[in-house]
Amino acid sequence: MSATIHRLGSRPExxxxxxxxxxxxxxxxxxxxILERMQSDIPLIPELAGHLIAxxxxxxxxxxxxxSARLLGYSGARHHKLAAAVEFIHTATLLHDDVVDSxxxxxxxxxxxxxxxxPASVLVGDFLFSRSFELMVEDGSLKVLKILSNASAVIAEGEVNQLTAVRRLDISEERYLDIIGAKTAALFAAACRIAAVVAERSEAEEAALDAYGRNLGIAFQLVDDAIDYVSDASTMGKDAGDDFREGKMTLPVILAYARGDDEARAFWKEAISGxxxxxxxxxxxxxxxRASRAVDDTLARARHYGQRAIDALGGFAPGAAKDAMVEAVEFAVARAY
Structure with missing residues (x-):
């Protein structure tokens, strides 16, 4: 175990x-x-899928x-198809999300x-979900299938939970964390955990990688939600203010509303109602x-979850893989600065 103590913000850029x-x-x-499995005799499928995947x-x-597989010293090839399955699940959810969010x-x-x-976006998303399950079945591990299929179900639950929270000012920080833990962090966690399964490592190592991915995913989404109020379309890759106009109760809004005076609360009621x-x-x-310091505190929470992700790697041997995984956390948090 490394004697080095990693702290967020300790590395430049x-x-x-x-x-x-x-x-x-x-x-x-x-x-x-990915390229092979997104092909179809129906030309629209690879054309539309390729637009997002590429x-x-x-x-x-x-x-x-x-x-994660490298961290564990795994030298096989099973993780290649499973990593492709993870990307297909992610891409399918993005296709569906963009339809839901217009x-x-x-x-x-x-x-x-x-x-x-x-219609085409929804159906190609369904195609990619199906391809992901084909890849899981080909791997042959019921445990891997259980982890990734459960993550897919949890993601869908998170998206429905978020949908029912739109334009509602009574959403608590706890419910918000439940939403992002499901819609974002679940796939991060599963992506890491399946590496321990194919490497035939202990339940404790599985759980540690799950914790790393889950906490990284929460930190990643917290930063994304903060960026919506401090960045522009060229930086974000989406229209600035999308979350605001869609009435999403992300943490910056939850905090700003809770801390606001009567005038501020009246503004948020009108804004979130559309x-x-x-x-x-x-x-x-x-x-x-900005006046409520809601973004600052959202990013402080991201750093907290980022540190938890780094701490989850504490029991693994030092080396290039561990260092890269630590820096990936630092990168995820630093995107907002």
Whole structure:
């Protein structure tokens, strides 16, 4: 066990580059599986799927599967198909999310639903979900199948939970954390955990990797939700203020509303109900969030969960894989600065 104590913020300009370098060869093999399995005799399917899969995403979730396998010294090849399955689950949820949210931009490009329409996006998302389950079945492990199928169900529950929380000011921080723990962190956790299964490691190591992924996923989403109020479309890859206009009760809004005076609360009631969604209203929302220090505290919580992710790696041997996984956490949190 390493004697080094990792602390968030201890590295200058953290990046995903160490993880990318660590898994580069494996990721090429995963990308080959993705390219092969998104093919279909129906030309619209690979065309639409390719728009998002080749659209500049970081491949963070499959990289976590590969890095976790490297951390454990796994030398087989089962994790390549499973990492592709993880990416297909993620891509399918993005296709469906963009339809639900009526999004115009994803990763700085027009969304598939804007180009091809909602029905095609939903159905190609279904196709990718099906492909992911084919890959799981081919692996042959019921335990892997259970972990990834459960994560898929939890993600869907999280999305429905979020849908029922839209335009409701009574959403608590606890419920918000339940939502992001399901819709984002569940797949991060599963992506890491399945590496311990294929490497035939102990339940304790499975649980540690699950905790790493889950806490990283929560930190990642907290930062995403903060960025919506401090960044622009070119940085985010989506329209600034999307969450605001959709009436999503993310943590910056929950905190700003809780801390606001009567005037501020009246503003948030109108804004979240959908009656104040102009650019000037979004500008006012930013000012009110800034005055309440809601973004600062959202990012402080992200750092807390990021540190928990790093701590979960404490029992693993030091080396390039562990260092890269620590820096991936630091990168996830540093995106907002």
């Amino acid at each position: 953290p990046s995903l580059e160490p993880m990318l370098q660590l898994v580069a060869h494996d990721l090429n093999l995963v990308n080959a599986v 659209g500049g995403g970081k491949r963070m979730r499959p990289m976590l599967t590969l890095a 999004s115009d931009l994803r990763r700085g490009k027009r969304t598939a639903n804007i180009i091809w329409g909602n 009656r104040r969604v102009a650019d000037s209203d979004f500008a006012e929302a930013i000012e009110r969030i």
